[in-house]
Amino acid sequence: MPDDRAIDTLNRLLVAEYGSILPHLRQSDPFVSLSAADEAAVVDGLVRDNDMHEKALVALVLDLRGKPAPVRYDIDTTGYHYLSLEHLIPIIVEDVRGLVAAYSSAGSTGNSRADRLIAMHLADYESRLNVLQPRAAGGVA
Numbered sequence: 001m002p003d004d005r006a007i008d009t010l011n012r013l014l015v016a017e018y019g020s021i022l023p024h025l026r027q028s029d030p031f032v033s034l035s036a037a038d039e040a041a042v043v044d045g046l047v048r049d050n051d052m053h054e055k056a057l058v059a060l061v062l063d064l065r066g067k068p069a070p071v072r073y074d075i076d077t078t079g080y081h082y083l084s085l086e087h088l089i090p091i092i093v094e095d096v097r098g099l100v101a102a103y104s105s106a107g108s109t110g111n112s113r114a115d116r117l118i119a120m121h122l123a124d125y126e127s128r129l130n131v132l133q134p135r136a137a138g139g140v141a
Contacts, residue, residue: 006110006111009118010057010060010109012069013053016098017053017057017099018069018071020050020099022095023054025043025047025088039085042128046092046096046132049121060113060114064114089132092132100129103122106118
């Protein structure tokens with residue numbers, strides 16, 4: 001019997017991952033100036049995290065005998081390859097804050113594997129956000 005509460009929660013998080021700017025940065029390759037090289041490394045890590053998170057969420061939903069939420073594409077991000085990373089950093093920070101909020105509000109699913117996965121993804125995003133957030137505010141260039 002499928003674990004409906006865990007599957008629903010994992011699918012909500014999967015939709016949040018799909019709706020993020022991060023998958024689109026994978027294809028857009030924004031311009032990175034020398035002064036944004038450190039931020040580029042953090043953003044690359046976020047993009048890798050997003051990819052791993054999507055795959056892990058889908059795998060667990062399938063393992064729990066559920067159907068993963070379908071992929072959605074956001075056409076608002078199609079012009080990001082024309083922008084510099086410096087311009088995108090505040091947008092990325094706001095987006096990752098949204099992912100942190102989604103994972104934080106997920107609560108317990110009643111499934112220990114799902115709860116562990118959610119906690120790991122939340123920790124990933126929080127740690128990268130803690131590095132990137134001061135830079136978005138102009139603290140570090």
